Amino acid sequence: MRIGIIGAGQLGQMLGHAAHDLGVECRFLDPSVSPPAAECGDVIQRPFDDADALAELAATCDVITYEFENVPVAALQQIAGKVPVFPPAAALRSAQDRLDEKRLFDELDIPLAGYRAIDNREDLEAAAASLGLPMVIKSRRFGYDGKGQFVVLEPDDIDKAWNSLGVQPLIAEQWVPFDFEVSCIGVRNADGDVRIYPLSRNEHDDGILRVSRAPVDAPELSNSAADYVRQLLEHLDYVGVLALEMFVKDGCLLANEFAPRVHNSGHWTIEGAATSQFENHLRAVMNLPLGSSASRGHAGMINLIGNIPDAARALTSAYLHDYGKTPRPGRKLGHITVVSDSAEDRDALVSKIAESVTQSTSGPETVT
Ligand code: AMP
Numbered sequence: 487m488r489i490g491i492i493g494a495g496q497l498g499q500m501l502g503h504a505a506h507d508l509g510v511e512c513r514f515l516d517p518s519v520s521p522p523a524a525e526c527g528d529v530i531q532r533p534f535d536d537a538d539a540l541a542e543l544a545a546t547c548d549v550i551t552y553e554f555e556n557v558p559v560a561a562l563q564q565i566a567g568k569v570p571v572f573p574p575a576a577a578l579r580s581a582q583d584r585l586d587e588k589r590l591f592d593e594l595d596i597p598l599a600g601y602r603a604i605d606n607r608e609d610l611e612a613a614a615a616s617l618g619l620p621m622v623i624k625s626r627r628f629g630y631d632g633k634g635q636f637v638v639l640e641p642d643d644i645d646k647a648w649n650s651l652g653v654q655p656l657i658a659e660q661w662v663p664f665d666f667e668v669s670c671i672g673v674r675n676a677d678g679d680v681r682i683y684p685l686s687r688n689e690h691d692d693g694i695l696r697v698s699r700a701p702v703d704a705p706e707l708s709n710s711a712a713d714y715v716r717q718l719l720e721h722l723d724y725v726g727v728l729a730l731e732m733f734v735k736d737g738c739l740l741a742n743e744f745a746p747r748v749h750n751s752g753h754w755t756i757e758g759a760a761t762s763q764f765e766n767h768l769r770a771v772m773n774l775p776l777g778s779s780a781s782r783g784h785a786g787m788i789n790l791i792g793n794i795p796d797a798a799r800a801l802t803s804a805y806l807h808d809y810g811k812t813p814r815p816g817r818k819l820g821h822i823t824v825v826s827d828s829a830e831d832r833d834a835l836v837s838k839i840a841e842s843v844t845q846s847t848s849g850p851e852t853v854t
Pocket of ligand 1: 633
């Protein structure tokens with residue numbers, strides 16, 4: 487069995503490690519020179535939409551998947567007739583456009599904050615009047631880690647928002663003064679079996695995930711989040727891992743976005759769950775029985791952004807994952823996971839590690 491993976495970044499690398507453990511070969515498509523996943527298999531070094539490269543990947547692999555959501559949908563459709571491609575193109579299409587994504591949440595009765603499509607400056611004025619301020623303006627497509635976003639705090643900001651983001655399809659969203667953020671990761675195989683991981687609580691800074699902790703001790707929130715993920719998986723006839731990111735306000739969930747792929751907020755599952763999200767994604771796309779998604783203690787994950795300080799390498803009670811990327815401000819270079827017997831021990835360890843590794847890891851520029 488050989489799995490073709492479009493994208494060879496750190497998510498591809500962690501899929502590659504899981505594939506190795508399952509005795510499965512991987513082949514990647516990625517235009518970068520020496521991407522992180524190169525250590526896990528052959529990389530076809532061509533653009534993601536290169537027709538010949540996609541045809542070669544399809545001809546030499548038993549199933550194709552992808553590790554990031556900006557893969558051109560047309561590229562997937564080009565190969566879908568020749569080899570199974572998971573997750574399905576329809577899921578990728580919805581996740582690539584914030585307006586389609588929010589309409590899908592509406593259709594499935596998954597609660598979310600108010601939003602409006604913005605096609606011109608007048609729409610911005612109308613959105614401010616109907617949604618109220620603050621509101622956040624986002625590009626509908628190709629946004630990630632808070633890029634392509636503008637917060638309109640007062641009417642004077644409307645011009646600034648339009649000048650900085652205009653001339654592309656936009657969406658306005660009500661600002662959610664959330665209590666905290668969570669994500670729920672689910673996986674479904676082609677037989678329709680589903681596993682849902684325990685809810686993660688996530689801290690972002692500058693739009694970038696910094697820390698995740700799981701499981702969240704909130705049974706009602708967890709059950710609602712699991713229901714929403716199940717609805718998405720079933721509605722999309724989904725195969726693979728899907729992550730739903732949500733805000734929590736006054737004990738209620740509001741969906742923000744979903745990712746049709748393995749997700750940074752699920753990295754803790756490598757050591758903190760019975761089966762990692764990476765192994766279960768591979769099991770799903772190969773239509774093998776899924777492994778248990780139960781947690782194995784109280785996990786915490788700290789992203790290493792910008793550099794990997796010596797302090798991270800000196801840790802003994804934690805698992806360091808170094809993706810082998812060249813350091814650059816704002817770049818995700820690795821992560822650290824801890825697994826403790828209690829939430830209190832986990833939180834103490836996370837605070838200590840976060841303090842020691844984040845002093846020299848911040849930076850405004852972001853490259854995944
Ligand atoms: P996104 O690219 O939509 O995932 O946004 C990145 C981060 O910006 C989120 O994880 C939140 O921390 C923050 N954010 C995005 N949209 C909103 C919103 N409507 N209200 C409050 N915070 C938001």
